[in-house]
Amino acid sequence: MSLKSKKQTMEALDVIAELFPEAECELVHSNPFELLIAVVLSAQCTDALVNKVTPQLFKKYQKPEDYIQVPLEELEQDIRSIGLFRSKAKNIKKLSQSLLESYNGEVPKDRDELIKLAGVGRKTANVVTSVAFGVPAIAVDTHVERVSKRLGICRWKDSVREVEETLMKKIPQERWSDSHHQLIFFGRYHCKAQSPKCVQCPLVDVCREGTKRLKRNVS
DNA sequence: AACTCGGGGCA
DNA sequence: TGCCCAGAGTT
Structure with a gap:
């Protein structure tokens, strides 16, 4: 099966953009440091x-120093209601330490620097650079990966990195950030992992799974 | 490449 | 009440 061309990819993305024209980062934050913490938590x-824990969290902790000074158990308690809180609390303390030691307590704008921080991977680094600093980027999370594969924008067997590279090749740079958010919204609310809304999907005929699902009478 | 980590939310 | 969701780190 041949890969969908640039033109076909952009046609599909235009349809998605129409469905979610207002798609943007849903993590509540008011500065790059808060965004970084929110994405690590997410x-x-x-x-x-x-978003349920960050209002109180950001009230209590504003600077990297605040996270360094608090006992680990107390930080764990403050984020207890979300998953993986132990490792996340440890990572936030480590990350805050690195920020102070290597970056004067500021969030670095360079993706390769961000990725060195504890708890920060490709996806987190891309979200922070693009949302906080306006650097064009495509962060591939499970939604973006699933949608790209179902629509044939990339190959089934592609790794996250390959998905990212393919998307960057097929989408003009000025649309990276918008398309990224629109793909996430499309995956989260429409092209869901288990129960995608194929019946009302404008892209069924393009999709590798859509028509099969409809024939099996799966909505 | 496969596995682990830990909760909330929803059927 | 048990299944589904969702990245980074480790081996």
Whole structure:
């Protein structure tokens, strides 16, 4: 099966953009440091869950120093209602330490620097650079990966890195950030992992799974 | 490449 | 009440 061309990819993305024209980062934050913490917290849990703890959290902790000074158990307690809180608390303390030691307590704008921080991987680094600093980037999370594969924008067997590279090749740079958010919204609310809304999907005929699902009478 | 980590949310 | 969701780190 041949890969979808640039033109076909952009046609599909235009349809998605029409469905979610207002798509943007859903993590509540008011500066790059808060965003970084929010994205680290959001690993393996939903943005909605993170948004429940961050208002109180950001009131209590504003600077890297605040996270360094607090006992680990207390920070764990403050984020207990979201998953993986132990490792996340440890990572936030480590990350804050690195920020102070190597970056004067500021969040670095360079993706390769961000990725060195504890708890920060490709996805987190891309979100922070693009949302906080306006650097064009495509962060590949499970939604982006699933949608890209179902629509044939990339190959089934592609790694996260390959998905990212393919998307960057097929999408003009000025649309990276918008498309990234629109793909996430499309995956989260429409092209869901288990129960995608194929019946009302404008892209069924393009999709590798859609028509099969409809024939099996799966909505 | 496969496995682990830990909760909330929803059927 | 048990299944589904969601990245980074480790081996």
